[in-house]
Amino acid sequence: MAAAESRPSIRRRLLRLAVGARPRVTVIRAILLAAACTVVFRYGLRPVRAVGTSMEPTIRSGSLHFAWLPAYAFHPPRAGDIVVVRMAGPHLMYLKRILAGPGDTIEFRDERLRVNDEPRPEPYILPGGRWTMAPLRLGPFDYFVAGDNRSVPRESHVSGVTDRTRIAGRLVF
Amino acid sequence: MPRALLIAMTVSAAVLTAWWLWPVPPERLILRELGTLVKDVAKPGPESPVASAARAKEASERFVERPEIEFDRLPGSVETRADLAAVVFHARAAFDTLAVATYDERVEVGAGGTTAVMRLSARASAERAGDRETDAREFELRWVRTADGWRMAVARAVEAIRPVP
Numbered sequence: 001m002a003a004a005e006s007r008p009s010i011r012r013r014l015l016r017l018a019v020g021a022r023p024r025v026t027v028i029r030a031i032l033l034a035a036a037c038t039v040v041f042r043y044g045l046r047p048v049r050a051v052g053t054s055m056e057p058t059i060r061s062g063s064l065h066f067a068w069l070p071a072y073a074f075h076p077p078r079a080g081d082i083v084v085v086r087m088a089g090p091h092l093m094y095l096k097r098i099l100a101g102p103g104d105t106i107e108f109r110d111e112r113l114r115v116n117d118e119p120r121p122e123p124y125i126l127p128g129g130r131w132t133m134a135p136l137r138l139g140p141f142d143y144f145v146a147g148d149n150r151s152v153p154r155e156s157h158v159s160g161v162t163d164r165t166r167i168a169g170r171l172v173f
Numbered sequence: 174m175p176r177a178l179l180i181a182m183t184v185s186a187a188v189l190t191a192w193w194l195w196p197v198p199p200e201r202l203i204l205r206e207l208g209t210l211v212k213d214v215a216k217p218g219p220e221s222p223v224a225s226a227a228r229a230k231e232a233s234e235r236f237v238e239r240p241e242i243e244f245d246r247l248p249g250s251v252e253t254r255a256d257l258a259a260v261v262f263h264a265r266a267a268f269d270t271l272a273v274a275t276y277d278e279r280v281e282v283g284a285g286g287t288t289a290v291m292r293l294s295a296r297a298s299a300e301r302a303g304d305r306e307t308d309a310r311e312f313e314l315r316w317v318r319t320a321d322g323w324r325m326a327v328a329r330a331v332e333a334i335r336p337v338p
Contacts, residue, residue: 162334
């Protein structure tokens with residue numbers, strides 16, 4: 001009987017489970033965790049949800065990914081990278097692949113991508129796209145970006161030239 | 174009447190009067206107008222042509238009489254508010270559902286307080302016969318203060334990705 005009486009009540013045990021043995025330490029931990037999450041997700045690894053089919057088959061509509069925002073802090077974006085292109089702010093961005101960078105000449109001829117007049121293999125697209133585009137030389141800060149879904153006519157697909165300042169980060173997974 | 178109740182009522186009345194008289198910042202008024210426009214453009218489901226025309230007219234009333242609109246997805250040319258109402262009406266009729274959401278709105282009010290520039294991103298999603306279409310764009314909207322309130326004078330799509338012809 002004495003042993004049963006010394007047990008903490010259910011309410012006390014639940015409270016201890018929720019806030020721990022030392023509530024002050026728990027609160028400080030929670031604040032630190034919230035601050036760390038804010039910094040990481042705002043300035044580092046930003047979660048992005050794909051909407052639309054322009055990056056299929058690589059990225060399905062509705063899937064969740066992460067963009068690494070400081071990816072280009074020390075080196076410029078590279079052809080082949082999947083990047084997020086900023087619009088008015090961070091809450092809505094384009095998800096595109098870089099096909100060519102500054103100074104390159106890009107064209108779509110015979111349904112194939114050519115950069116600097118050399119065919120560039122694109123293992124990530126499905127066969128059947130019929131894009132054509134006359135050669136275009138990119139400026140010193142320009143990048144040509146497009147989605148992987150080439151079954152959509154080029155005219156109704158958001159693709160084209162964006163500048164370096166618009167590229168907010170690289171998709172990591 | 175108890176003294177405490179009298180004090181509470183006086184304080185509440187003072188707070189309500191201050192809240193009522195306090196000028197609403199132009200940024201908030203503009204955001205309110207934008208919110209109304211977004212609601213008027215949206216079509217959650219089937220509706221009668223009369224209701225659709227009324228909503229289109231209400232949407233067009235958020236603009237000045239002769240707005241400048243630069244947006245390549247607009248199904249028709251727009252020179253007057255009536256043209257705009259017709260375009261909105263046809264766009265709503267073309268889809269079963271239509272939803273518009275805006276993000277990252279940033280408003281800068283001019284020095285005189287009669288003009289403002291707004292930057293925002295917008296996403297429209299529409300459904301027609303089971304097919305869903307989405308489009309996202311950045312816009313620059315120029316607003317002017319009129320006797321009827323803040324009205325949109327210029328709406329221009331900003332190309333974050335410039336299309337190549």
